[in-house]
Amino acid sequence: MNMYVSNLGFHVTDEDLRALFAGFGEVSSAKVITDRTTGRSRGFGFVEMNDDAAAEEAMKKLEGSEIEGRSISVSKAKPKSDDRNSSFSGNKSSRW
DSSP states (O other): OEEEEESOOTTOOHHHHHHHHHTTSOEEEEEEEEOTTTOOEEEEEEEEESOHHHHHHHHHHHTTOEETTEEOEEEEOOOOOOOTTGGGTTOTTSOO
16 A cells, blocks of 8 residues: 655654664555655555455554654555646646
């Protein structure tokens, strides 16, 4: 299961995120999203765990917990949509 973690402190690293969730089971990946230009954290990230039951428990237990003085939010990640350029991708419903 892929999870979205928001309201992270700007000093939280990929390894910090991995360690936070590792207490609930094996973490496949943990990534804090950074700004392309500055390299600075954007305050959110994604964690993936193969065991859905462990991921559900992690979401319940970590939701609202305080990390670096900030109350984090953990939820199931939504699939990445690729509709950013739908009006230019041959969409027949376009008025042009």
